[in-house]
Amino acid sequence: MIPMKSIMKKVLFSIIAFFCAMSVMFAQKYEPTKENIAARKEFTADRFGVFIHWGTYSMFAQGEWYLSAGLNDKEYSKAADAFYPHRFNADEWVRAIKDAGARYITFTSRHHDSFSMFKTAESDYNIVDATPFKRDVVGELSEACQRQGMNLHLYYSILDWHRADYPVGRTGLRTGRQLQPNYDSYFRFMKNQVKELLTKYGPIRGIWLDGYWDHDNDSVPFDWRMPEFYRYIHSLNPACLIGNNHHISPIEGEDFQMFERDLPGENKAGMSGQDISSLPLEMCQTMNGMWGYKVADQNYKSSAELIKLLVRAAGKGSNLLLNIGPQPNGELPAVALERLKEMGAWMRIYGETIYGTTPSEIGEQEWGTTTQKGNIIFLHVFSAPEKTINFPMKSTILDAFEYKTNKPLAFTQSNDKGVTLLLPSAPKGEDYVITLRIK
Template sequence: MEKHFKRTFMALCLAALLMPGMAHAQKAGYVPAPENLKARKEFSDNKFGIFLHWGIYSLFGQGEWYLNSGGLNCHEYAKAASAFYPSRFNASEWVKAIKEAGARYICITTRHHDGFSMFDTKYSDYNIVDATPFGRDVIKELADECHKQGIKLHLYYSHLDWTREDYYPLGNTGHRTGRKNHGNWESYYEFMNNQLTELLTNYGEIGAIWFDGVWDKPDFDWRLGEQYAMIHRLQPACLIGNNHHRAPVEGEDFQMFERDLPGENTAGLSDESEIGSLPLETCQTMNGMWGYKVSDQNYKSDTTLVRLLVRAAGKGANLLMNIGPQPDGQLPAVALERLKSMGKWLSEYGETVYATTAGDVMTAEWGTTTRSGNKLYVHILADDMPKMILLPLKGKVKSAVLFDTGKKISHENVSGGVVLHTADLTPAIDRIITLTVK
């Protein structure tokens, strides 16, 4: 019970910090620009994004870690680039399908741990334009289409590299890839910053840079402060997040959680006590892998995906749901089906998710709550409908109705909250009760 009230308090603090005009810097050294604060608020309101892990690893159909997990030689692995020809890639179709799913932003891998760049970069020939017969800059095509269709584009960028010989520091992964690994931190750091400058200069407005890989050598000084400052100089509104599995550091604009909701640690990658005051995002896979794996058809059901989105919103967090595109450039058919289902649900119930903050009850056996002004949305996600629900509230409830039908729900204002009588309701993916609170 004590932990629950602590989490509720943190969520309320987050909601306050997301209000316009409030200060957001973790420390005095980084003062976000006004456009950055505006972008944070928009990001938090968006609630739903799609993650895309795509690269030459898709050709192997074994996931994005295959170079490392398969014990492959990076020079042999690199030969896959000469066979990478995603002839069915269509940026317009991707963005249209994702937008119709109700997602408000896309995050795509520009360079993953295998070191292959999915954009036209002059700082490495190991990229989709120079090393493949396809010869097209898919990040540029996707960026142009996102701008055209009015959806934000976020860019994943790996601090870790299993291929480059100047990569430093050598951490716990990439020991068997056959690189000589002479290791030159200054050279590698300059390379990263040059590529980031390209991404923030040649591709229009970028919503966020999504970093990954610091966890491989967490005690190393990655000089993140300088890198973050450079990004904010190039695009002050561009948000920065880092998947380092710890509390945010100075210069970051949102906090992410891998395979877990904030405050949970089922995947063993999060410290449940390390929830900061920044906007929150949880990333999760639609099936089991991030990159395309031909044998992985274990896709989460429509119900599971919707409930995951709602539970994330109940904690004041966005859901970044991953899809691994096929090597031919298409989004898997099952993934497209799931997107359509989520889009249909959000077209009817999106009001209870978008632009909401964490509700008064973030986690309960029966579900969660989200808040928008004096409206508290009670999301009952249980397959067995509870007979009654006790909600701790400061204000009295003026009315309680089903969101979709307007049917009145019997309720009683009691000391410290309200009791909702729900025994006669039928279970659903999400049975939503709208409370108007004084």
């Protein structure tokens, strides 16, 4: 994850990336396999996933970017020798996330500090070889996901603040490492690690890449060789869904489009604003303020806020990937577990209005948003000053009723005035769900 960037830099970077992508597009156009298309449909229907940012950085309790704050890499790396998350229990994690109604997990296999949360032959800087814990977290999480029917995606950082061969970009400039940039060497390292992740850890449905933006200030455009990387990943697992958190329009070979801290079509955080593609969509957001664990950050969003975000994402045809930063001892924070429990209670009642839905012709309105499944439209009314709501609609409504009670609701519909629907009371803050059956 990165801080806000200026619009001008993003526009320039988008142009550069576009022409880099075009240079390979004509050489070999990506055609997703039937298995990949099926995985995309399943992913789109899921609508709700949980992001987990966890590594040795959690020990400092200052978030996942702590190394880049001016710390010396050699001193920072010593924390691995004391990393012993004795309360980590993969089955408990998956159970809590599944009970919340989430249908997939995206886990940080390796973040920008280069520490791998899995056993890798490419570096001894990993949780098995460099810590007293000696357990393969990715392996245990993968097994727990398989036992409980949860899909697993893996976050993988393509930038590195630790390795000497990484061609340094605009971040991680003060870590004190000895630089010997060699992208051929580093690219080979990434391919070998991704091969380990996709061949040794059971079914991995998606790869979530991050760090492409590290070279958006280069005077000479940097060639990440992403299309080549994507072809390699798909050669290992054609069904694997590839996404890249680059904050620009999708590059040839990607299978879903992501938006950081913003819903598609919005840019309040300054990292989105790109055109919305026809690929499956996903927006990621933190449950509190940080991605990795930060002891001072207890500013958790309420369950009502999180449910509203989930509903609004579905209304825009997007998944919500909601982040949690586990504690250094391996436990999910108590407040995060509470929020998951509250979301799960809501999803057990209203999950049908989220899973497998598409945007409706009504779209988002001042009073709330809408989702659709077949000839059924679900109105999610968050707030209405009166006991009525109004919206334009071309399709003919056959009947309207409260989702929870099936109680019929009165409405009028005309070509010029649209629809006026009578509510039993004026919702304020809660999500009052109405079902419309259309012709």
